[in-house]
Amino acid sequence: MSDSSPREKTSPLVIMSERRVGIIGGFLAAIGPLAMSLYTPAMPEIVSDFGTTEAAVKLTLTAYFGGFCFAQLICGPLSDGYGRKPITILFMSVYLAASVLALFAPTIEIMVLARLLQGVGAAVGVTMSRAIVRDLFTSDRSARVMNLIGIVLSVGPAIGPTLGGLTLEFLGWHAIFLVMILQGAAVILMMLLFVQETGKPDPSRVRPRALVQSYFSLLKTPHFLFASLVLTGATGALYTSATIMPFILMTRVGLSPSTFGMGMLLQTAFYISGGIIYRILMQRVTVFQMSCIGLLCTGSASILLAVLLRIYEPGYLLVMLPMGLYVMGIAFLTPQMTTAAMAPFPKIAGSASALMGFFQMGGGLVGGIISASMGDPVIAMATLLPLMGLLSLISYIMWNRFKLPLAPTLEHPITPEKSADR
Template sequence: MRDPLFRMALILGLLSAVGPFAIDMYLPALPHLAVDLGTTKARAALTLTSYFIVFGLAQMIYGPMSDAIGRKKPLIIGVVIFLIATIAASMAPSIGWLIVARGLQGLGAATLMVVPRAIVRDMATGPQAAKMMAAIMIVISISPMLAPLTGSIVMAWGSWREIFAVLAVASLLSLGLILFVLPETLSVQRRQPVELEPMLAGAKRLLTDRRFVGLTLIGGFGMASFFVFLSTASFVYTSQYGLSATGFSIAFAVNAIGFFSASQFAGKLAMRYGMERVISLAITGFAGVMISLAAVVLLGIDALPVVIAGLFMGNACLGLVMPTAMVMSLDPHPDIAGLASSLGGTIQMLTGGVMIAATGPFMDNTVATMVPGIALCAGLAWLTAALSLPRLRLRMV
């Protein structure tokens, strides 16, 4: 990758990592938060749900906005909202206040998901864009490895409120990057005004594009598997396996390494074998590993090393799926990249939210329900590829 693209990927990765950091750094604090605010584990988990739902819906705002006024201004607006919401969360006197503040955090963080993907589409296409997206994933993937550990360190000398203080500092640093380092990549000539009729026409064009919808849902079910894990992992690892906050952070980081490591090969494999074949094989591997792990766990073989190893392998396959699916869904739509990015992101986040809601009643904070929930998402991702994307036939040779 040329140096300018790598430098841009590094900047975008740092910005994109703020949203995941706001989730992952917070996970070790969930059990403590529930006790401190005098609420249930289920109510504490709603602070994640509110973040995800608003995060998903807000992407429909920032995409068209970035197509109309450029990429930098929506980033500035979103980060400022995130900063204000983070300060409010740190002062939350009740679980209801915190749920609302987390939703506002999601409103601000959504810009850091949508706009960077549109910037990638501004600068590159095809395998080159896949390589750039994979480089962004390097930075993003560090978040699941470092964020929970950072959260447990903060918890060692403070409380869950100090976690939000650290996030406020991170948002200030992000604002500095946007204002003083990030260039504008959408020229005035290429900007499109926010008008309802063109937006509806663009949305119709995307939603009737079988390839776009299929790739988006593949990514959505892949993301949903991660959401199911996030909403239950801290309780499973600390209650069932007796891990401390630091122990949970380490176990969580090991799982994330699979995703991080594999994502770095996405661009190279796409250039050598083609993006369609890479995503076909990867989604098959993801579903196969997770369904096998679910079967093993339900047979009573649920030792922690077995679970961590299975999640590692499944996330490795998912690491090839996510960046490839993102690039392939945006490539055919350069003139509405912002809208495509926001609509795709919204569909993916809402898919994740629906899967959390669907699996939530069956979750009992044990690995025997967590892993099958993840496997269900993986199976639906594979089924989407098999039924909705005939051009992405799951060829094994």
């Protein structure tokens, strides 16, 4: 669907400007990372409060990843069949109920269940944000909106550890779930008041046979598969680090919960800086060059983590500076690879977004499981994140071989267009 198609000209969706979609999409996409980053500062305290082990508490995060990962495969096609708006409200209601369950969880087993259900509900956020963008925009407009979503999204992980750490220190870990309850209610209210339906609901797409065919068509397309794997390596490393860093920075380095939360702002500052630089360079740099910048950042960070954490005792800057460089690379890769992967699939944008998210969160799920089994969080970080960076690099090389000449953004410098409603 081109930007000048009759559908875009005649549809009332033009009221949803690039800026509006970017902000709304950013809030939706931030649901998952915020629910994770709010929670991570509390993990060491939950170990002691429930009288359990680090491995058991890490399982709560693994359960969250698992629910998030697999639920995307359901909410994406459901949104193709019944609409983006009602499915988002349905899944956010699950998230809201799960947050209440977590607040009153009497045992670590109930907490694991609550976190699993939270992941199921939160999965709708990132899936719908990408699908809505694909419904409305293509080419350079899509890349611009995805970049804006990334900048808005970065505010969530920035606020999350800080808010989580301060809440933990002054009110206890139970209050963290009160914040999540308010978050879920706010997102539902936003969907009801400010978001229009952007898809063309078609219940036939939810039939098992049609659903299998949709996913099969995506998986057998190397262009989609390798673009998704680029982001699996990049963002999977970020999700994996979230399960590891609290135990490195709080248990090994000795940061307090509030200091840990404030310290995570450095990582977010790198991401925001990357997003702003990306936006400036969009007018004069090719997609290939933009992707190379991203891969150079993630690759350099991978080497630093692999070497420095094996030579020196971990410290705050020793961990956070390489991670900051890593997330700066993610800021460059995400808009390009997301736009490129989803461009050929306008009719199944929800399914394409879901499968892409499944790959990304699956990377975090596998990384979290392996890191828990490795025992030493420092060795886990020095091993798993560089391997994921390598996966991202190899996948990009393969994507570049199979990429489709579908849009100017894949081959030429990105130049901004004027949007009548922007």
